[in-house]
Amino acid sequence: MEELVFLNRDLSWLSFNERVLLQAARAEVPLLERIKFLSIYSSNLDEFYRVRIPVLMAVDEHRELTAGPGNYELAKAEIGRQQELFGQIIHRQILPALSACGVHWVYNENFPEHVVEQASHLFFTEILAYIHTVNVDDDLTDFFAENNKLYQAIILMDKHGHERLELVNVPSDVLPRFYAITNDGGSYVVFLEDIMKQNMTYFFPEDEIKGMFNLKITRDAELNPENSRDEEDMTAALERQLESRDLGFATRFLYEPGIPLRNLYRLIYGLNLQKAAVVAGGRYHNLKDLNDFPLKGAAYFYPKWPAVHFEISRTETLFELILKKDILVNVPYQSYDPVLRFFNEAANDVYVTEIYATLYRVAERSRIVSALMTAARNGRKVVVMVELKARFDEANNIKWAKQMKAAGVKIIYSNLDLKVHAKIALVKRMVNGNEQSVGLLATGNLNENTARFYTDQVLLTAHRGMLKELELLFGFLSKSKKSPAADDYIDFQYLLVAQFNLMDRFLTLIDREIEHARSGRIAGITIKLNNLEEKTLIAKLYEASQAGVVVKMIVRGICCLVPGLTGLSENITVTRIVDRYLEHGRIFIFENNGEAAFFMGSADWMNRNIYSRIEVCFPVLDSELKRMIRAIINLQLNDDVQQSIYLFLQQTKQKHI
Missing domain, CATH: 3.30.1840.10 (Polyphosphate kinase middle domain)
Structure with missing residues (x-):
């Protein structure tokens, strides 16, 4: 067996940031958007120096000098090379392009x-x-x-x-x-x-x-x-x-x-x-x-693509639709309105009794938080888990937490050693003596601003099994514990929850594909992530490749897995999409001998996500939604992303609604 190989996480991230920089060199990108990519690159690098460089410097202080250059020195050299490229792009491409426009x-x-x-x-x-x-x-x-x-x-x-x-x-x-x-x-x-x-x-x-x-x-x-x-x-x-x-x-x-x-x-x-x-x-x-x-003119921007809107009859509410069938919202290609409406209806629906939600990063002027406060003022029981440690959003989260508390919302803070990164909400209703629940599970934050340029998926569902497990999870979160103890055990059957079963379930799902491949059955794994670092899961993907499982990955940022190595990862391909929107959704597809299992959720495969956070991934059970997700992923794997996804979703018009 080949020795396992892992790429350096920081050098991998720097290579992603270089991809951002290279967007500024693409003549087909509108000029002001190219300039904005220079801005994004610079902002990313500033954050890298604030967050990662202190770690690398501290580690290198304890290295033997004879061991060669440390990670800090390697990162510093790579940044220097990229900065040279930054200057070349401005002088050789951006300045001449502006001059051609009369600026x-x-x-x-x-x-x-x-x-x-x-x-x-x-x-x-x-x-x-x-x-x-x-x-x-x-x-x-x-x-x-x-x-x-x-x-x-x-x-x-x-x-x-x-x-x-x-x-x-x-x-x-x-x-x-x-x-x-x-x-x-x-x-x-x-x-x-x-x-x-x-x-x-x-x-x-x-x-x-x-x-x-x-x-x-x-x-x-x-x-x-x-x-x-x-x-x-x-x-x-x-x-x-x-x-x-x-x-x-x-x-x-x-x-x-x-x-x-x-x-x-x-x-x-x-x-x-x-x-x-x-x-x-x-x-x-x-x-x-x-x-x-300061450059004005529509020609310098990306063309506007109107979001695909959901057609909801005036005679029905969103909750009534969710009770009939699951709804999947693919932002920014589809309108974020159903998510806003979910919370607006929860605030004023006479049948609603309780509302639970997690908030990680919210908009500065959040309509979602405003709806939660309205619900509390309307006499609903509203419980919100606010993550105080969402880096660079702490002040905004504290501000909203204080306002919600003043409005009557019960605020829960996580233990400082265990971030809550899950993006979930639960609404309980009582209709004619019968309890009903509707829920929201997402790959991205409940933030109407970032929904305009982050690609994410939001599932609106009334699935009783998933929502019962959501209720149990909110019960655990209310205890603000450092980690689950024996008496906190929850036997999750549907949800994959970090600190409980997420790691084991992903390993089991990969093992099942390995067994299918070895037995000559249909096997395959398709995964979309922001970052891939955790070595146990990478090693399991290497094992799957060696067993003949074809593994297709879309990884935007850090990727410590090395694809295409003979005898180790020759059946693994990695696609990195850097373009108009920030690819943010996490999607997992396991072929399972023709009975494919689909999951989405908040969890990247990073050490912090697996070991230091509460994350929630959830199954997609509706066959039509599965077809939609597969179609979108296939478009992305073919590197024909934006316009094609818009056309596809416009054609489907969310027929399941």
Whole structure:
């Protein structure tokens, strides 16, 4: 048997981010969308430095120096290569494409004569009020370089020949990063920091400016609040840490090349950056701001594809339809309206008695949360599991949790060691003395904003077995335990729930395909995931390949499995889709000798999902919905994704409704 091979998870993620970057190089992608891919790439990389780089640096500190380059050094080298590619795409493709559209993006060059006067006017009327300076050589006890904020280091020479170093903030957090200037000389787009450089002599009229250099500091984003049985104490502790998140230790000091070494070291020591990765970048940083690049015109955007809407008769409610047959919503190709209507009906249906839901990441102005609060005000029992540790969404979740609690919603927080990542809801009704239930199980968050550009699946069902198990799961979640104890055992028959049976069930499902293949029966596995890391499951897929099972995978991000290796994974193929939408759904198909088993859910095959979270995957039992899922997956495996899926769903018109 071949030795098992696993790819490095961080290098695999960086290769995914490079795929994002390469979208900016595709001439067939509308120009502004290409610029937005540059923004997404930059934003992703910033998060990588905040979340993963601290881990890699800590691990490498304990490695033997003779062991060769560590993961941090390998990642750093790969990032450097990608940054070179980033610059090439801008200079060789984006700038010429903008020029062909009559727009001159002033990038890494002096201002054209036509721009100077208007740029100066902008500086004095719109920008000047937000700028302050600090002397780096003075005591910096009261100064703190904030996370991912832009600064400029100004090297000055006074009339006595003495050099000093000043630090100037670039107020891109309160002002536009880009300014569009139009005059008789043409149309120009200029950087905020370049306008500042052009007018910097205003601040230092008696000094000679010897150099001006842009810089940025990225800080660790990890939060480690202590567990508490008191919900208010735990929330308060997390809020305190959120206030100091941007004060974490520096993981990266990004600077514009060309700054003299003595000045670079003055900055490093003056700003206490000795442990940060010191990285020479380009002239410009924080290019995630390219998401707001000022280019107007429909031709520069993706064409609008109207979402396929569900046809629901005025004489029936959504709940009545769900009681008849399962409904599957494929967003963003299909309208998110049924999900919103699910919660709206739950809030005002006279037969509803209880509502349960999990919330991981919700919209800033969430209509779903508003419906839950309305339900509580209407006298329904509403219980909501709010995950406080949804990274970078903690503050929004705390805000909503407080508002829901004030409205009468019972709020449950998970144990801090066990995230609740499941995307589920349960509505209980009492009709003429008979109890009815309808439920929602999804692959993505209950978030109407991200539903516009994340591909996900939402199942609306009245299946009694699944919903009874959902009720039992909500009972367990209400205990906020670190992990299930013996007395918490739930014998899930339909649902696959991490911490209970999810790992074992997936292994059993793969084993069944292995047995079918060895016996000459129909076997096959098709899996769509965001990330694939967990080694036990990867090893089982290798075993399936060696047994002759054809394994087809769609993995968007991290993929530690190596496909196509003779004797190990020759029957495994991996497709990576990076395009207009963020592929987010998790789908699992096991052929089972012609009686295919379909599952969907919230769980990636990552260590954190399997071992440190509550995840829920669920079966799809309706034969028509199975055909729909298979058709969509086949389109994606053929790499003919977006328009084809729209056409397919428009043709089907959700006949099961």
